[in-house]
Amino acid sequence: QQQVKQSPQSLIVQKGGISIINCAYENTAFDYFPWYQQFPGKGPALLIAIRPDVSEKKEGRFTISFNKSAKQFSLHIMDSQPGDSATYFCAASMEGSQGNLIFGKGTKLSVKP
Amino acid sequence: KAGVTQTPRYLIKTRGQQVTLSCSPISGHRSVSWYQQTPGQGLQFLFEYFSETQRNKGNFPGRFSGRQFSNSRSEMNVSTLELGDSALYLCASSPTPSGELFFGEGSRLTVL
Secondary structure: OOOEEEEOEEEEEOOOOOEEEEEEOOOOOEEEEEEEEEEOOOOEEEEEEEEOOOOEEEEEEEEEEEEEEEEEEEEEEOOOOOHHOEEEEEEEEOOOOOOOOEEEEEEEEEEEO | OOOOOOEEOEEEEEOOOOOOEEOOOOOOOOOEEEEEOOOOOOEEEEEEOOEEEEEEEEOOOEEEEEEEEEOOEEEEEEOOOHHEEEEEEEEEEOOOOOOOOOEOEEEEEEEE
């Protein structure tokens, strides 16, 4: 039973373009929604996170949009750069248990120069 | 500040053997979580420890076990290895169970 569904599996974007990755969750008890970035040979690194009390959070070129009623959230990467090429994972966890993350399957992003 | 350190980074075992992986969290972090990463199943939660107590356990067989020591260092053990246990095992630490997770680079286990 996959509790967090992520799409697309892979994404190719031109340099300067907008990368959009979507996730949907099932468990309404989730209250923490982070996005992780992983480069080959490295562990995942937290990019940005949001809680259900806000609909959008922006940090630099990265924005999370959150739709509580639809149980969906998305990552937007503005002005995508070749250095952004990595695998991105959305995740969710319940209150007080951020060590127990349910991850999406990941999106491999390639930004072409 | 040093990051999460996992040892060994790479290891090869044969079916039926057992393996112990070690994780040293970031200094001051008392919460440690373990994840298994495979191409097919992605990132799956194994365990979460805080102050030497297991808080949560993922849906893995009893062959997978772990523990946390008083200095917050953690180990996980897999007994009677199977081919399907080949994976990258990631450790992550945070100051508390409600804190941001910082991942190590993982221990890559190959079972032959």
